[in-house]
Amino acid sequence: MNFTQKEIKLAGIITIIGIIIISAVFLIVYIKKTGEEKNKKSIEIMEEIKQKSYNQEKEGEEASKDTKEEDQKTADIKTYNGFLITSNENTIVVKEETSGNEINFFIDEKTKISYNEKTFYKQDFYPGDMMTIQATKNKNNEWVALVIDLQFSASPKMPAPVPKGLIELPSGELKPLGGE
Secondary structure (H helix, E strand, C coil), rough: CCCCHHHHHHHHHHHHHHHHHHHHHHHHHHHHHHHHHHHHHHHHHHHHHHHHHHHHHHHHCCHHHHHHHHHHHHHHHHEEEEEEEEEEEEEEEEEECCCCEEEEEEEECEEEEECCCCCCCCHHHHHHHHHEEEEEECCCCEEEEEEEEEECCCCCCCCCCCCEEEEECCCCCCEECCCC
């Protein structure tokens, strides 16, 4: 069977589109999986903070009232996943992933910010960054970010890591490890 040049070009274009779709699926799976892993790490950090508070109570370093307030704060911690809309020196606005609501979070010197398990600085935030935020409400009923874990940087200065289980060929194509 002979194919025309037009049919060959069309088959090439369809192949490229297929590769792009497969790469996008791998990237989405990677982002979701690393988000879950980093979320677990953030929860472990919060459990550690809770345990320290409990230990301080047992050692008599804090008054009973202070410990109860700290336990209440820990119990009121919420986790949000979303995309950064805007940021400034003390606040970020994030579009929450599931509800689509825009939520304003205050950031202070106690807020722990990380990306790929390394310290990240709030001045490097970029609109579109995907993040997991653990926050609690302050006395004014405003959200204060305790932990911000950047899942994916939208900044062109910070390329996304190659998803686990894949290798990047010199051509830029992603290929499963051990695959053909």
